[in-house]
Amino acid sequence: MHRHSRQRKVILDVLKRTKTHPSADWVYREVKKEIPNISLGTVYRNLKLLQSIGEVTEISCEGNEGRFEGNSHLHYHITCQKCGQIKDVDDIILHDIEGKVARATGFKITNHCVGFAGICPACLE
Amino acid sequence: MHRHSRQRKVILDVLKRTKTHPSADWVYREVKKEIPNISLGTVYRNLKLLQSIGEVTEISCEGNEGRFEGNSHLHYHITCQKCGQIKDVDDIILHDIEGKVARATGFKITNHCVGFAGICPACLE
DNA sequence: CTACCTGCAAACTTTTTGCAGCCCA
């Protein structure tokens, strides 16, 4: 199966540590501080592998393509359309919606995501 | 403001007509049947313009980046993780969720999207 | 006329992949 590698460990550490929702390139530049000769290809390969084993989630709702996070509990996101920041929305979880949609569509649901777009308090002023 | 152009009209027609959620390239190839020498750049420019005036929506939830649709009423999407098809979920709309999130976050909400991932009935068999 | 729009092609951004060598178990 999988082996350990320093690169993979540091990539995961960076993602677990940050509160932001970074792009692959941001992760690359961050890991580079610790492993200066790491390659971008390795970052992409590991982000993909970590996703496949559920350690990392790629978020994509409302135009936030290619952003990752190491926070594995279910939560939603909101993006400020002015300054671009992405924040977690932890207060609201739709516990029953997957069952409803399963009944309505016949799909076996494995996951759902919710994204909001708007203007953040700071940009509203 | 904006002028009319045959290219723009055909692009919009294609999007209104289809029940799928096509990529820019699919739209390009479809429009090409009617306007053989249209360029991909024109398709991208018009998809962007049509988005900005609300005629077209770019959907992005659960890995469906770069897919467009001409169906402008609010609805959600579900993607089959096996065959890749995207279907509309029309039966369920969360009318009150934007207000809830506005109160919880202080954002002024302008939009929300919901995406589901799972396995479609055909692929389950 | 005069903006806006188009086709074309080049440029850019983001992500993937082939390869030779390295390293963990």
Add this chain to the structure above:
DNA sequence: TGGGCTGCAAAAAGTTTGCAGGTAG
């Protein structure tokens, strides 16, 4: 020692943009 993993670089995929000429109003 073998198979996964890495760095590097080239390639692929997706999208944007500059330009010169066309066209709607």
